[in-house]
Amino acid sequence: MTATLPKISYPVPSNKNGHAFSSVEELLSVVGGESSGLYLVGSQGMWHGGIHITDATIPWCALSTDSEAENEYCRELYKGEQFIRCMADGEIVAWRVSKDYESAAIEWRGEKLFLSTSFVLVKHYIQPGDTEESGLTFFTLYMNLAPYAAYKQQGSLADRKVSGVQRYYSSVEDLQAGRTAGKLEKDTVVTLSDTIVTRSSDRRQFTEVTITRETKNAAGNTLAAGTKIWTVSDQGNLKATESVPVPSWWEKCTPAYTNQSEGVVNCTSRTNWAYYLSSDDVLQYKNAGRLVADFPLSYEPGNTAQQVIRPGKNPDDVARTFSLVTLGRDKDKLKKGDRVWVVSDGDSLTPVAPAASGSEPVFNDVYVPSAPIPVSAGDSLGHMGFYQLPEENGKRSRYQVHIECLSMDDMEKFITNPGRAGEDAPVYLTWKADAPLFEKDERGMVAGSRKTKISGIVTLAKVPGADAEGNALANNQNAAYFHIYKENGWLPAASVQKVSQYALGELGFVTLNKTPESFDLIDGIKQPNNVVKGILEQLYKAAQDETRTTHALNKYNYQRLLALIDSNHDGYYSEQEYLQAVHNVSYRDHLYRVIAKHASEWYYGKDDPLWKTYLDTLTTDAPLWKTYLEAFLDKMTWMKAVAEKGVALGPEPWHMHPVVFLHAIKKGKTKITREMLRRIWSDPRNVSDSVLDVVAEEFSNKFDICNINTKNRLYHFFAQIYQEVGPAFNLNEGFNYRPQVLIDKFAYYRNHPQDAQTDGYIPGRQAANKQNIANRAYGGREGNDDIASGDGWRYRGRGMKQLTFKNNYRSFTNYHERVWGERVDFESSPDLLVETVYAARSALYFWDQNNLYSRADNGIGRTVSDSITRIVNLYDNHYEDRYNNLIRFLQEGIFDEIF
Structure with a gap:
């Protein structure tokens, strides 16, 4: 049986445009700013098996309804620009879709607190080795997702925006006679009526519309909300208002949401x-x-x-x-x-796909489908939902998603890499403390007087290597010595160990298996002889290896707390002292590598001992809190119901940090290769191997940053650029257009058809006047000066995207400096774009700058392909060809190896 390595994705993007985080460290740094939902031990000392991501750090993944409570909390309602993403390839095995906040509200001191009970449970499988011995079944959980109502309020088919400045008329008689009342500004919001006519003079469609909210026309005059006017409504002139797409898995349900x-x-x-x-x-x-x-x-x-x-x-x-x-x-x-x-x-x-008679989607109840729903890493699962929490004198609000990573398999065995997967291609280099260090001088490598201070782990590929004589090596595969930056010295090969990425136990991951008595881990009375003690023991080990003098006392503090736990002397103590010790930022990486077997708060109900032990303490002192928590548990628990319906998830799963664990098992990225590209540009007489090598390297280097990093994105990207440069790999716009094509393609020639006859290509009679065509077609547009300036020719289409217009060349200059850290002035030197390096980079710029990846995320289909083509080349007559490129590349599986 061959290895199974699912693709891994971060659960959220780094900004509202959907850009991926550049590293796991960057994501953890951002999420580290969260004040709630801390891993393993929550901010109140309660068990917490996952992490929270909220609108405090990632607001673009929050989605609002128009409720009074949300308007009170938000200065501006959240629009849900980006989704919560599935973290790994797998299959959805259970869910609950909350209908609205009202149905899940909980009473608190005379008012209702809103929260969403929506969740999605995804099952995954990884097998890094060739045998099942190395395999692991695990789950990712996404809770508190926005309810169904958040998507129902995203506008109707009748809500439209004016796509550009366009004329409007006061009556049918005026529009037929051509008597304009004024011009609407671009993006003016209108509501369609069902009253539609065709203008007899040009056979264009006009609709009576209502001005949705007070606005000004192009002349600055006010149009009151409710004003009825007539305006052109075909050929995309009234585009749908932007609405948040529903989670992609909804349409795969039976019946669909x-x-x-x-x-x-x-x-x-x-x-x-x-x-x-x-x-x-x-x-x-x-x-x-x-x-x-x-x-x-x-x-x-x-x-x-x-x-x-x-x-x-x-x-x-x-x-x-x-x-x-x-x-x-x-x-x-x-x-x-x-x-x-x-x-x-x-x-x-x-x-289309009619639902079974009487069949309706299930709301507010746990649902396990008869057949799991396939889902890929990066797919949309939902948005953060609104979440209100009780406080002694009121409430506090936020938007959040709660994420967990769980497994019922033997994690103690899995972290030992039982199948010895990846040992033939180690990823990390480790060493022990007190290993003798070598120094490099004119004699070569000589033993020094120092030893390593602590043990360490580094990425093998980033470690400089040297041969036995101390000569630097381009590849450290057979190095005799390795330079350890942290120790400022060299270690011989005998003093280091090359480690597979799947030997998690050797990379700092540890398992804790301590049966709890209560979900209240740090109660301020009974010493936390539970998972907290196990965590403190691991952090104590880390503190003992501390070399920073400013942190020298940490190990004594951990030693003292552990001694208090072992003393068994219960009594009042500072909960905060233990919490601060658990979440000491200096040892965050060690905490995140703890894998804990623990009862799940989503399995046990209010009458089970793990909760009842805690709830009983509230009976006298805090009866309102007890009532609230019991109602909360009744609404939120789900795991027992899922287990009873056949999902292999029990009461005490292993809990892993979802970001850190999945990053650890993420497969090394397969690059785009020359061999892949040769299947697209098959004739080496048109495109040399060396050119394809450059293209492959450029695209691979910015795979994530420029957002060609999912299967849909990459295939759409190549379908477009292949159409732009063709099989001959033309990096200059050709302009061999026949007269009728010029008229269809460019406004200038539609208005001057006689010039199309003189400039266009006529087989056997005249060559195309390419310079004239460029100047007339592009002059006076998008930053270009007029036709006579020659800017149309100067800023004609070049590169793998056929980048056109001065504005785009200037924008690419700024983008290039930001992404590649190199200032190259493409506005003053536009011919640079025919050099392979910049030709490739310009294609990445256009894709990323125009957020085309977000359109690609909508799936594989003609509609999606056409929506991208409209941005790439609106008046192109090859929409179908671009879609055919997409389907051919997919059917041939050209890039499947990457994913």
Whole structure:
């Protein structure tokens, strides 16, 4: 049996644009700023098997509803720009979707406290070696996710934004006559009506819309909320308002969870039905084109205001019903989200995946599907939910996600690397304290007088090596000596050990297995002879190795606390003293490598001894707190129900730090290679091996930083750049456009069709006037000066993305300095982009700068591909080719080895 190495992802991105954290240390540093949800021992001394991430550190993963409580807490409601991500490839085996906050609210001192009971449980399997002996089944848990209601409030199909500055009219008569009332500014928010006409002069669609909120038009005049006007509504002129997509796994459920407006049905056209821009066009048989069979649509079958019945042309013809539908992808000049009329009676439109009769999604209850739902690392699981906690004199609020990593397997065995996986390719170098250090001088390597102060672990690839004579080596694989920066000296090969990344026990991971009496670990009365003692013992060991003089007393403090625990002398003591010792930032890395077997607070209920022992102490002194906690446990526990339904998760699982443990087992990154790229650019006469080597190296180096770091992202990225440069790998825009292509592609030539005839390529008659085309097509746009300036030609398409326009060359200059740390002025030297290094980097810039990766995260499909193409090259006539590139690369599995 071959190794199974799931892809690993961080649970949150580093900013609202979705950029990945550059390292695990960066993520831990940010999350280290959290004041609640500390690993293993919470801030109140209670057991806490996971970690919290809140809006205090990662606000872009929070999603608000419009509740009064949230408006009171937030200056501005959270928009959920980014999701909580699944941390590893696996399968969802259980969940609970909370309907809304009201259904989970708990009474506290005369008011309701909101929290979400939503959770997702994902099962994973890793087998780093070739035998099952090395395997481990584990789970990741994501709790307190935003409820269903948070996604239902994200706007309706009728809410639109004006895509650019565009004219509006006061009446149908004015629009037909061309009498404008003014111009709407870009992004003006409007609400669609069902009143639609086609303008006779140009066959464009216009809709009566309502100004959603008070705004100013382009001339600065106020348009009051509720004002009704007419404006053009086809060809993407009224785009859907931005809404938060639902978690990607929802649509895989049976039945699916969806934020689709009530009454709206997703469907496809049964055949190539004609479509019409208005109901009048329907009645007059004036179609605007034809859909293909299976074209994605949505409509409201029960909304008679969006229906029209057309009598037959002849007395014996049957009348047909037509409905107003929304396009699910681009069609001809129309864009996804545009509305047209299509025949809808009988089986004309086929509902997509109809739910079983009477079947409804399950809310507020634990649910275990009959078949697990596959999920990949990085997939969206949800957002942070709103979470209110009681305080003696009120409440406090935050948004949070609670994350755990659990296993019922033998973790004591797993950390010993039983299958000896990875020993043939060690990742780390370790050494012991008191190992003799060598020094390097003109004689070579000589024994020094110093010894290593402490034991240590470093990444092997980062350690300089030398041969027996002390000569530096480019590769330390067969080094005789290794330079240890921390010790400022060299260790011979005999004094170090090369360690597999899966030998976790040799890398600082330890297991604790101490049966608890209560979830209240540090109660201020009874000495914490529980998991706390085990943690303090590990931190005491770390403090004994302390070399910093400012931290020299730490080991005595740990020794004193452990002696108090061993003395068995119970009585009042400082809880904070123990908490500070457990969460001493100096030994954070040691705490995070503790793997603890402990009863889960999500398994046991209020009447089980582990909780009852604690709750009984509140009966007299804090009865309100007892009532609150009992209600909390009734609503939040779930693990026993999941176990009873067949999920192999018991009452006392092992708990691992989710970020640190998963980072430790994360497979080494496979780079993009020349061999992969050769499957795309197959002819070495067009692209040499050396060019592909440079491209592979550039893309691999910035794989995470530039966000081509998931399967969907990378395949979409290459589908686009392959279309840009073609099989010949052209890094300069060709401009061999025929006259009609110029007219279709560029506004200048649409307005000056005679120039298209003189500049365009006509086979056998004239070559394209490339310089004219560039200047006329691009002059006066996106920072370029006018046609006569020559900027169109100067800033023509170059590089693997065919970067165009002065603004983009200037932006790339700034981006390049930020990402590569090197100032190169592409605005003054635009031809640099035909050099392979900068050609590749410019493609990464455009992808990352325009957040195209966030579109790729929506999946693999024509609609997603087209949405990316619209940003890359809006007026391109190769949308289908780009999608075909995507499918071909996927089917051939060109980059599958990376993931």
